Amino acid sequence: MLARKKPFTRPESFIPKATTRRLDDKGPTRNAAWLVHIRSRPCLCCFNGHQQHPTEAHHPKGLFPRTTGKRISDLLCLPLCQWHHTIAPDALHRTGDEARWWRSQGIDPYGMILSVLAGCRDPERDEARAFVKLHCERSAA
Secondary structure, three states, X not given: OOXXXXXXXXXXXXXXXXXXXXXXXXOOOOOHHHHHHHXXXXXXXXXXXXXXXXXXXXXXXXXXXXXXXXXOOHHHOEEEEHHHHHHOXXXXXXXXXXXXXHHHHOOOHHHXXXXXXXXXXXXXXXXXXXXXXXXXXXXXX
């Protein structure tokens, strides 16, 4: 067996650089005023105004597969009461499949996001709308 005279080391060019956040990546849009607006709206699942719990802003990460494990823009939030969001036995956060949960409720979340965004005044609204529309096209294909 041949023995090395010195231990093998990778050339400097092969060593990956530290994975730091890119300077041009400013992250998802954060908008506290928009979240207040979303929380002021009625729950999408409660019928005939029978909402008994306060509304929360749900960030629908499960609807956008490429965002799994990442935060998404506040502009994509949907209004859900605490009951449907986290408390109920069949609440959204208690299920593993968000898309299936929306289907079981009979709600098109993408359409709801677009209709809620119609009232948004944030400069990045158009980018959020394009993101939703692009995802709808990809999932339809």
